[in-house]
Amino acid sequence: MNQPITILAIESSCDETSAAIVQDGRVLSNHIATQKIHARFGGVVPEMASRAHMENIVPVIDAALVDSGVSKSELTAVAFTQAPGLIGSLLVGTCFAKSFAQALGLPLISVHHMQAHVLAHFIDERKPEFPFMCLTVSGGHTQIVLCRSHLDMEVLGETMDDAAGEAFDKVAKMLGLPYPGGPLIDKYAKEGDPKKFKFPSKEMKDYTFSFSGIKTSVLYFLQAQRKEDPEFAEKNIKDICASVQHTIIKMLMTKLEKAAKDHGVKHVGIAGGVSANSGLRAAMLEAGERLGWEVYIPKFEYCTDNAAMIGITAHYKYLQGTFTDLSATPSARATWT
Ligand code: KG4
Ligand code: ZN
Numbered sequence: 661m662n663q664p665i666t667i668l669a670i671e672s673s674c675d676e677t678s679a680a681i682v683q684d685g686r687v688l689s690n691h692i693a694t695q696k697i698h699a700r701f702g703g704v705v706p707e708m709a710s711r712a713h714m715e716n717i718v719p720v721i722d723a724a725l726v727d728s729g730v731s732k733s734e735l736t737a738v739a740f741t742q743a744p745g746l747i748g749s750l751l752v753g754t755c756f757a758k759s760f761a762q763a764l765g766l767p768l769i770s771v772h773h774m775q776a777h778v779l780a781h782f783i784d785e786r787k788p789e790f791p792f793m794c795l796t797v798s799g800g801h802t803q804i805v806l807c808r809s810h811l812d813m814e815v816l817g818e819t820m821d822d823a824a825g826e827a828f829d830k831v832a833k834m835l836g837l838p839y840p841g842g843p844l845i846d847k848y849a850k851e852g853d854p855k856k857f858k859f860p861s862k863e864m865k866d867y868t869f870s871f872s873g874i875k876t877s878v879l880y881f882l883q884a885q886r887k888e889d890p891e892f893a894e895k896n897i898k899d900i901c902a903s904v905q906h907t908i909i910k911m912l913m914t915k916l917e918k919a920a921k922d923h924g925v926k927h928v929g930i931a932g933g934v935s936a937n938s939g940l941r942a943a944m945l946e947a948g949e950r951l952g953w954e955v956y957i958p959k960f961e962y963c964t965d966n967a968a969m970i971g972i973t974a975h976y977k978y979l980q981g982t983f984t985d986l987s988a989t990p991s992a993r994a995t996w997t
Pocket of ligand 1: 799800937964
């Protein structure tokens with residue numbers, strides 16, 4: 661019998677330290693240490709993130725190994741997120757992966773974080789067929805990606821300024837909500853009227869997004885309303901959240917529907933932290949019904965940053981024979997490969 665492909669995968673691009681064991685494309689374990697320290701600063705503080713990664717990385721890898729029942733000697737490769745992300749954070753995962761691989765004499769696989777968000781769809785039993793269209797929406801990115809095969813992906817469009825998650829978080833901050841505000845906007849939006857307030861946003865061509873306009877219109881709207889009533893935001897929080905969420909989802913879905921139609925794609929999914937948003941999930945299911953799509957939404961634990969998605973990407977790279985060597989360095993802004 662062939663030896664299984666057993667990969668230790670490490671993710672440390674932002675503020676989650678994560679390790680997973682993926683064997684023959686199946687996730688045996690996936691541990692995530694979330695850094696709570698950033699909440700009080702209203703956003704991720706890069707220097708603190710790298711320090712926390714250094715504290716978390718050994719216990720998280722240990723837990724992933726123990727939980728999987730796999731010993732170090734059974735590993736066949738080590739994978740790590742090489743880009744994009746916070747450079748100090750990426751350095752911790754990269755250095756650990758390189759040292760570990762060298763010590764154990766294992767091959768190294770570097771993974772692009774955004775490609776991994778898309779391939780998170782291939783963790784579950786129900787896998788998309790190609791061509792597959794994925795809207796990746798996180799705190800740092802908003803991309804529409806056309807996948808022709810596991811590793812043949814094309815970014816059709818992305819944001820020219822803020823990411824969708826960033827727009828959620830910045831509006832939440834204006835409303836006095838703690839970081840990350842996306843989940844709280846989602847919570848309040850469930851009880852609000854999505855048509856109550858209108859927030860104009862800039863029309864962008866093709867598949868390009870821009871979220872800076874909606875952020876500014878919410879800011880000016882709140883400033884004007886607060887002059888009349890200082891407690892306006894508190895009194896209307898549900899309707900404001902519902903209206904902002906509705907506007908952001910409409911922007912995302914309009915472009916995604918156009919991309920799927922233009923490319924004749926019927927297998928469509930969402931990935932990244934914002935895909936946890938209940939309004940976006942509902943909009944995807946509604947579009948699926950209306951347009952005859954097969955809709956894919958990963959499990960919540962695979963939507964936000966995690967090492968399982970790094971491991972599954974590394975699995976396909978292993979099959980393709982794509983490895984890196986000990987000279988690999990992380991990159992904050994690596995271009996798509
Ligand atoms: O993918 P992710 O965990 O990390 C990045 O790579 O950025 O995404 C985090 C982002 C944050 O902006 C957070 O506010 C947003 O995802 N988010 C949500 C929800 N859950 C997380 N945004 C809207 N609704 C949610 N339920
Ligand atoms: Zn991410």
